[in-house]
Amino acid sequence: SQQGEEDPQALSIQEGENATMNCSYKTSINNLQWYRQNSGRGLVHLILIRSNEREKHSGRLRVTLDTSKKSSSLLITASRAADTASYFCATPLNRDDKIIFGKGTRLHILP
């Protein structure tokens, strides 16, 4: 079953610009996480936002959560070539412990 859906599927921007990715989910959640994947291998955790939080920052990352719209956004400011990767949102399904990932957004930073 698909819980999170990222939008857009792919995004290309110039280095230095900001990149915004969105995630929509279906069920009630108590937290949402964003992960990055380089080169089709293991994912790396970026940031977690809880359902009682609306916004969270970590370095150049800014995550928002709108539980009324069941959506989250990930903003990467001042993008760098090293930010080229796939980004996934992940949520517990139906308040269970199982984590479900979206299909991801492929971000390409152009030099």
Next chain:
Amino acid sequence: GAGVSQSPSNKVTEKGKDVELRCDPISGHTALYWYRQRLGQGLEFLIYFQGNSAPDKSGLPSDRFSAERTGESVSTLTIQRTQQEDSAVYLCASSLKGGSGGDTQYFGPGTRLTVL
């Protein structure tokens, strides 16, 4: 400390053969997940182990797929009678507790399976 490890890193097999993939989670992590990722696609949930609870096998695509976990340590994913459609990267992740607690998942590097 050591992260999640998976072996082998690459596996090439012939159609119809059985394969066994191994995952060593981070010590002390009670939750362990297996995912499948086909080329250019997202992560497909396969199975979830949490402590001594019965595993959630709802993502296993067919009865050719099975997985075991010994206590809170190593897990093996077995694919019997492999098919070409099984070709993918198989990712393992562990976390201290389950997802509802918001614990970070730590991923292994994956096993790239190619079925000829």
